[in-house]
Structures are given as C-alpha cells and as structure tokens.
Amino acid sequence: MKIDPNSSANLSAQIAKAIRDSIVAGDLIINERLPSEAELADYFQVSRPTVREALKRLAAQSLIRTQRGATGGAFVNRLSFQEAYADHVTTSTLLLSMNEVSFDTACEARYALERSCAPLSAERRTADQLATMRTEIFRQSQPSLTDEAYCASDVAFHRALVDGAANPVLSYQLAGAIEAMQPLMNMITFTMRSREIMVCLHSSITDAIESGDGDAAVECLHNLEAETRKIAADAFAARSAARQRSATITKITG
Amino acid sequence: MKIDPNSSANLSAQIAKAIRDSIVAGDLIINERLPSEAELADYFQVSRPTVREALKRLAAQSLIRTQRGATGGAFVNRLSFQEAYADHVTTSTLLLSMNEVSFDTACEARYALERSCAPLSAERRTADQLATMRTEIFRQSQPSLTDEAYCASDVAFHRALVDGAANPVLSYQLAGAIEAMQPLMNMITFTMRSREIMVCLHSSITDAIESGDGDAAVECLHNLEAETRKIAADAFAARSAARQRSATITKITG
C-alpha cells in the first residue's frame, strides 16, 4: 500500500484514498482482510482514531465491512449491484433536487434512457416481469389510489420494463434516472383523465413488449414522454395560476 | 433532527443515517451549518470521536464539507454533477470488475445508453463539442498511440458526443457506463486494422451529428457496437488460444 506525504491535507482522507486506490487497482482482493487498525496506525504513523475515520469513509461507500471479535477486522466488500442501487438512487435524487433540474430535463433523460432498454426487453422479458407490468397497470387503474401510491406503482412498472432487458448494468444505471424522478412526479396531482391516458399507454407498451415488438414499444414510450410532459406542464401552470390568484387576492384584501 | 434508539448497532452509522435523512428530507438546507461536533455529541449523547466518524461517513459521500476555524464547522454540500461524476465512475468500475460482468453485457449497456443520446446530440451539439470529437478522431488515427491512450481518446470522443445532448442528467448517468468500460477496453490489444475501422465509424458518427441526422448516428452506433464486440471477441479468442498453447507446451515439456 502507498504511503502518505506529510502534506497539508486531511490525514483520514489521504489514508482512505490510499486504501481505496489499492482496492480499485486490485491489490486488495475481495474478502481480503485489511491490517488491523493498530497496524494501519503504525504503518501510516497516525493515531488509531484517524485510521478509524478513514475506514468509516470507506465503509460509507460499502467498500469495506468490519467485524468485531478475535478474527475480526476490516474486509474488502464485494460491491453488489443491489447494494449500489440504493446509493445511486439517493445520490441521483439529491442531484436533481439540489441542482434545480427542471422537470423536462429529468423527464427527457429518463425516457431517452428507458427507450434504450425497450428493444432488449421486448426480446428477453420473462413472463414474470410481464405479469408485474400488468399487475401495476391494474393497480394504476384503481381510482382510490393516492397520487403517491400511483407514482410508486409507475416506478415499479418501469422498473420491471427495464429489468426485462436482463442487463444488470442497464438496470443499475436506469435506477438513478427513474427512481430519482419520483419526488418530481409526486409534486403533480394526477387527474382521473390523465391517469386513464397513462394507463392506456402503459398497456400499449406492455402489449408491444409481450409481442416482441421493440420498435412499437419505443414509439409508445415517445408518446408516454410527451403525455407526461404535458400533464406536468398543465399541473405547474395550474399551480402557478393559483399562486397568482392568491397573490392578487392578498393584494386586494390585505 | 431525529434521535437515536440505543439499540445494538454502530452508533456512528446510526448518527450518519439520521443526519443524511435530514438532508435528503430537506430539513437541512444547502450551505446550512450543522451544530458543532461538541453540540452533536451532546445531543446524541455520544463522544466526539463517534460524532466525527459519522461526519466522515457523510463527507465520503460529499454530503457535507468541513471547514476549520472560528466560523468553521460542517456544512451541507451542494452536490454538483461534477463531484458526483467521479464517485459514480469509481462505483461503476468496481461493480463491473467485482461482479465479473462480461464484456458483452457492459458493451451492450454502454451503446444502448449512448444511442439514446445521439438524437438529442444531433440537435443540440455545440461547435466546440463537434471540434472535440474531430480532434479525438485525429488523435486516434496516429499509429504511435498506445492502446491505453487510444482508449482514453475513445472515452473523450464518446463523452463529447453524450455532452452534446446538453442534458446533465444524461451525461451523469452515461458516465458510469462509458468510463467504467475503460478498464475492460484496456484489456484489448487494438490492431491497426481495427483502429482504422473504428476511426472510420467515429467519423461517420460525427458527420451524422454535424448534419443533425440523429437516425444515422444511431445506425452508426449500432455498427460501432457490433465492431467493438467483434474486436473484443477476437482479442479474447486469441488470448485464450495462446493460453491453450502454453498449457499444452507445459504439459509436454514440464
């Protein structure tokens, strides 16, 4: 493992970087045990708390796991897609909310990416994934569904569609785009009419996927994107108009 | 902020989660200063080192930054796309290498995603991005280029293509797919002939993007994917054959 120059910078950050580089470079194999905290402290010529801070940084990225006890220690973690999934979604969500990404920008990215999965999904989707899509469509057609539950079902539907491509790399990358949009979608109040249209489009997509017609699925996704943006635009316009009215009332009455 | 149940679990992890949830929920605004370590320690009823470990976890995810000095402390970080970029690439790279994702799977995902950017890029690319693509193509045509430098140029070319879509969400998500493939590409020895073909395809893509013909660009990307997979298959076959031969020799002579 590499040493640390005694330059002016967070020691714990430097140590974390040194260990992370070793993992990325493959010098540390999966499930390999790192030296104990005391040994690392000795090696890097720092105190144990400093080493611990460095290890916590790595643990935060799921790069290592720690175990107490006699044969315990820090071990290089196998980074599974499933584990990385949650982190990716959280980060993507924060990126969207903190950078004031417009609904249209996020929506465009989401459907562009999703269309790239459609042809593969049309080829490979399992019966199970198809059933999930149909189940979610049915759920979405229930008028009693709250807007939040409707959005959650929408995510589940699209996730099944993406998983149908049977490519973990695609599923992982898409997760960030699709799930991170949920907070934005939750800001929308879906009218019964707009739900009907979307359910109809979802059905068309599922039909296309079932019949193996990727091109048709892509076409439907284009329509769904247009419809989603239209609904969002209406919802935001209505909200803005309401704000305008209330401001006017305040101006008059206040 | 939420409290901590005194259950059996890493205190630092619990505290990190509590603070992270507050940030994600929007209770803590960008650039807002967290309470000092001493105050947090007092609030959560733990020692300062424990609080520090929690803060280091958050710092590792770029959720907070810390500043020394009188008015220093931990501040909620604006998570910029640029910052998240590096993390995303690292994680994606590790996911690929640790999960033994096949070249074909990664390649399929990469080009599927990239094709989703092509139509947008054909519409919106700037002259600067187009120039970058041409520059990288020229670089790739230099026979003196090492394989690694060739791959790096390839990444730069495709990155310019993706950035042409002028959608930060797309650029961010694509980064994971494109840059994470570089280590896999580096395993390939590119022959002069295969480089020629790829340079030619890159030129066709650039021409299509320049003339605003998204469909043609998508078509070219399909060809490029097929060519890339073919080159990789040949390279792996050659390597496997070499191994076979050397094994046979060992068997005979050893």
Place this chain on the structure above:
DNA sequence: AGACTTTTAAATGTCAGACAATAAAAATAT
C-alpha cells in the same frame, strides 16, 4: 478616523491511553 497589527475565541484535526463488547480459538472440565 482609518488602516494595520495583534490577540482571542471557536471550531476542526489529531493524539494518547483506557475500557467495553464481541467472537473465535485455546484450554479445561465433565
């Protein structure tokens, strides 16, 4: 008064040493 310098205070960064909790291995007893 205004500009420059010094001091002060608050915060993080780091260290040292200690004890608790845990879990596996070794030693012991049944």
Place this chain on the structure above:
DNA sequence: ATATTTTTATTGTCTGACATTTAAAAGTCT
C-alpha cells in the same frame, strides 16, 4: 469426545488533551 470456561485479538467507544486554522474582536499606530 463433548461441553464449558478462559484467553486473546480486534473493533467500538469514551475521556481528555493539545495542535491548527480561521475569522472576528481588540488594540495600536499614523
């Protein structure tokens, strides 16, 4: 031989201290 106890190595946490950094307050000189 099996079950129980003891030992031991390691991480988790605490206490208390000092170093370093930074901005603001106080002081000083022109």
